[in-house]
Amino acid sequence: MGEVAAGVEAVFREERGRLLAALVRRFGDLDLAEEVTSEAIEAALVHWPATGVPPVPGAWLMTTARRKAVDRLRRDQAYAARLAILQVEADRAGPVPAVEPGDDLPDERLRLFFTCAHPALAAEDRAALTLRCLAGLTTAEVARAFLVPAETMAKRITRAKKKIREARIPFRVPDADEWPERLPGILQVIYSIFTEGYAAVRRVDLAEEAIRLTRILRRLLPAEREVAGLLALMLLSHARRAARTGPDDVPVLLEEQDRSRWDRCLIEEGCALVPVALTGGPPGPYGVQAAIAALHDEAPDVAGTDWPQIVALYDVLLALTPSPVVALNRAAAVAMRDGPAAGLVLLDELAGEPLLRGYHPYPAARADLLHRLGRPAEAAAACREALGLAGTEPERALLRRRLRRIEQADA
Amino acid sequence: MKYMLLIIANAADGDGQAAGCTPEDWMAYDKQVRDAGIFVSGESLADLVTATTVRVGPDGRRTVTDGPFAETREVLGGFYVIDVPDLDAALDWAARCPGARDGSIVVRPVADFAG
Numbered sequence: 001m002g003e004v005a006a007g008v009e010a011v012f013r014e015e016r017g018r019l020l021a022a023l024v025r026r027f028g029d030l031d032l033a034e035e036v037t038s039e040a041i042e043a044a045l046v047h048w049p050a051t052g053v054p055p056v057p058g059a060w061l062m063t064t065a066r067r068k069a070v071d072r073l074r075r076d077q078a079y080a081a082r083l084a085i086l087q088v089e090a091d092r093a094g095p096v097p098a099v100e101p102g103d104d105l106p107d108e109r110l111r112l113f114f115t116c117a118h119p120a121l122a123a124e125d126r127a128a129l130t131l132r133c134l135a136g137l138t139t140a141e142v143a144r145a146f147l148v149p150a151e152t153m154a155k156r157i158t159r160a161k162k163k164i165r166e167a168r169i170p171f172r173v174p175d176a177d178e179w180p181e182r183l184p185g186i187l188q189v190i191y192s193i194f195t196e197g198y199a200a201v202r203r204v205d206l207a208e209e210a211i212r213l214t215r216i217l218r219r220l221l222p223a224e225r226e227v228a229g230l231l232a233l234m235l236l237s238h239a240r241r242a243a244r245t246g247p248d249d250v251p252v253l254l255e256e257q258d259r260s261r262w263d264r265c266l267i268e269e270g271c272a273l274v275p276v277a278l279t280g281g282p283p284g285p286y287g288v289q290a291a292i293a294a295l296h297d298e299a300p301d302v303a304g305t306d307w308p309q310i311v312a313l314y315d316v317l318l319a320l321t322p323s324p325v326v327a328l329n330r331a332a333a334v335a336m337r338d339g340p341a342a343g344l345v346l347l348d349e350l351a352g353e354p355l356l357r358g359y360h361p362y363p364a365a366r367a368d369l370l371h372r373l374g375r376p377a378e379a380a381a382a383c384r385e386a387l388g389l390a391g392t393e394p395e396r397a398l399l400r401r402r403l404r405r406i407e408q409a410d411a
Numbered sequence: 412m413k414y415m416l417l418i419i420a421n422a423a424d425g426d427g428q429a430a431g432c433t434p435e436d437w438m439a440y441d442k443q444v445r446d447a448g449i450f451v452s453g454e455s456l457a458d459l460v461t462a463t464t465v466r467v468g469p470d471g472r473r474t475v476t477d478g479p480f481a482e483t484r485e486v487l488g489g490f491y492v493i494d495v496p497d498l499d500a501a502l503d504w505a506a507r508c509p510g511a512r513d514g515s516i517v518v519r520p521v522a523d524f525a526g
Contacts, residue, residue, distance in 0.1 A: 170497035
């Protein structure tokens, strides 16, 4: 029984999103699809422990869900009439692929990815919907992940679904000419989920959900190099999770991390994806960032890191996505290649950038270079400036430690 | 499905005519809407939360955002009601509207009380 229950859980983790997407495609309505997806899963929880997991669980769930939907539509004629109109419109977009007997579900998740990441939805709603519909998280789980009350998240999701329904955001894969505009939208939603998990140390879940979502997307779009790039970037960053923080969640700088604690399996998988992301066309920003992460992950230590190559990659990244934050990271890499004085010149050129005002890593990077140049008074001042801007207690703890080190060197 | 395209001009150009758009641009667009067989008329509007905003920058790139919810000093210069299959089609027509280049177009589904 315990074994079957575990099997049931595993099936649902994998099949929930697929089932939901197939039902949305079938009925053109997210609410109905969610309702009958849950009912089908409840039915499975009742039947499967007694009968065992069926040979094609996805098809079993789909058949059950469709039967529940037909019941629901019989009970509510007005709803059925509205859905019929929707379905006529949906059918114009192409025939519904048939589910062959004995075959598993058709995979319609790509449509659902595009709907959940639609630019007409608010950015925060896109991440919540993607987690709910494609990662299969409950509303309560999504709320916990974003540290908001469950009612707040429920309202947000209801509002987003109302917009999809009433403004009729379509469940469709955009035409090829729209891809350059729309695919980055999906990747951005997933990456925002990842960085949200990355920022708050204890919420590893979100980073792993983001990786799982990207794995799904990669199976759906094996030829899209930026999907490979995003997956590589996240794997190569996530590989350092065990070494990235010390006691009390205080962040550990890259140069001080215990590299023996980095996850070699993830590094290997990520590194293998980098050439996939970077060959066969012009590089994309995720592929380039993944290549930078791979150089860090493969280096034995800071001194043995290929800084000339990292600077060259930052040059490419800066051309692709000009931003002062990228320029700041590039300056730090130049400081490693050419020495702190060269890095400081570049950092000082960024002074007055509106986007860096209030961004604590900027004065923190200046503090580091001034310290290495033997200018302790200026280093301490920059470090105090960073302390005043840092948003979280672990970040401030790290800066206080660096400030003490600067002051000790001065004494 | 019917959508109202609210053509919002910048306050600086209060007559609703977007600067940089000639009457010929508007006439060409109007002809396109009619020739496509999607032209309807005015209707009442659905809940504000269903609204979406499109802006087209000087480089021709389109930005689509949720809203508007903040007070603005922008002026409604005119509108279209069109009948198209879904929001993506409506956004495409909005992006082609000359008013999107200098001002913006708010796309709002028309409330359907029949369904």
